[in-house]
Amino acid sequence: MVDFKQNVVAMVYDFDGTLSPEAMQHYGVLPSLGVSPTDFWGGVKAKRKEKSAEELLVYMREMLRLADAKEVQLNRSKFQEHGRGIEFFEGVRDWFDRIGQYVSSISQGSDIVLEHYIVSSGLKEMIEGCELAAYFKEIYACEFLYDPYGHPDWPGRVVSDTSKTQYLFRINKGVLDVNEFINSHMPMEERRVPWDNMIYFGDGDTDVPSMTVVMANGGHAIAVHKPDSEKGEIERCEKLLKARRVDYFCAADYRDGSDLDRLVKGTLSVIVPRILLRKAIYELKPLGPL
Template sequence: MKRKPIVALIYDFDGTLSPGNMQEFGFIQAVGKTPEEFWRMSDGLAVGQDASNVLAYMKMMFDEARKNGIRLKKSSFRAFGKDITLFKGVREWFGLINEYGESHGVRIEHYINSSGLKEIIEGSPIAKEFKHIFACSFMYNEKGEAEWPGIAVDYTNKTQYIFKINKGIFSANDSKKVNSSVAEEKKRIPYQQMIYFGDGDTDIPSMKIVTMFGGHAIATYDPSSAKKKAYAQKLEKQGRASFTAPADYTKDGRAYRLVCAIIDKIKADYDLKLLKSNKA
């Protein structure tokens, strides 16, 4: 039986699948701040210490929770995740794409590549849809409480997960296998079979890597924001993204049509490659 090619759909989370930052759907309110106050303090900490914005927001979460008597366990983060708002059609999207892939002879896998918190995403209504979630996370003490950042994912760190998906590596800690030399034909998911979804600055290096090696990147934007639409169009014009699409994940949306067309192309290229090598 002929093996089906795997197509990886890789998503940023905040601004791509959800219209806001995940901390804004419960956590920030629980510590008595408005989103504006929290991010102003976090950004101020990063600038004042000349530090990573990602590590700064993780410290702010830790400090503000402790001040307000909130014990940050994995279960606490996952509870905040259940109230995350998602863009139109996101809940049904995965089933639609999986069905299209199955009917067109490809296997679909979905991944998250986010600077948000893995623990919050794990509590979201769509967590079960992902083959793996690459995102920031905390270390936990013997009581199961967060005590230190374990993984901080910024714009450059995001690129390592593209390489890991390419080689079929799901450990965030691994640094040996991901850097080992592997023949192209032995890599689990070729770059040409990747579709990257992103909306902001932290996605640019990952988009560039995927497109540079023959994959596709879609710059998504909140359809209610002219500013975000203009930014997405700028990414396409600069060659960072292959296409733009509003964050409408319904069957009638442009994103669905784009992905179906890309899947068709990936399958055709895969079949032609097999024919060329006389394996089909």
């Protein structure tokens, strides 16, 4: 008999505003360019509007233009170095170990695999440099191409709000290598991470397509907001909940015993026994899954 393979739980995170309080460019890159976040993003938004351009492409170009104008060196290792300065919401640093222990504790000795993924419109190079990078099985985010001297000269990958969903399908189908074609048909029973084994974490409107895809397919989505949020942010989360784009929302407080910790563990205590039940049923059927 072929072993039951759909034993993987995937927790998929947006990055900025979800794991980290600020946009990652605020930690290091923008200060090194001598520009305040307000001025930088104000300029990006104005240019985006004036040219009817994609905001992500505009921000990537503006960063390079500013660096050239100010003769500040940016290369892959500089971005990674800036990534080391990224700060996280409370409890994030030990979240991955704690949640891993929790999943083991409810797995009844079965082999349940817990994986964490990042799908972000931030910069992959910076996330690779952050102190938690080793916890992520894959990091899908915007990337630069570099010239022979190591200078970034063109966007190599742009992960927008809608293109984020491509990476959810990659996780779902287990086709993680971006060089592999993703759109071939794959029956649900062959997919590595069934949708209802997936939990998506996001903080804002740019996560709506991802939340919608995960929820529409029977998976789980959670919205988080800053613990010291203003009314507007809470209202945005309430709208997501009312539209059933998320299962629930709460403050981005990842500490043991917080609302988020409690609710995520509650969600896992639905997902893990469901996997164990499916495994037991699968093992009773000599022909494999239905």
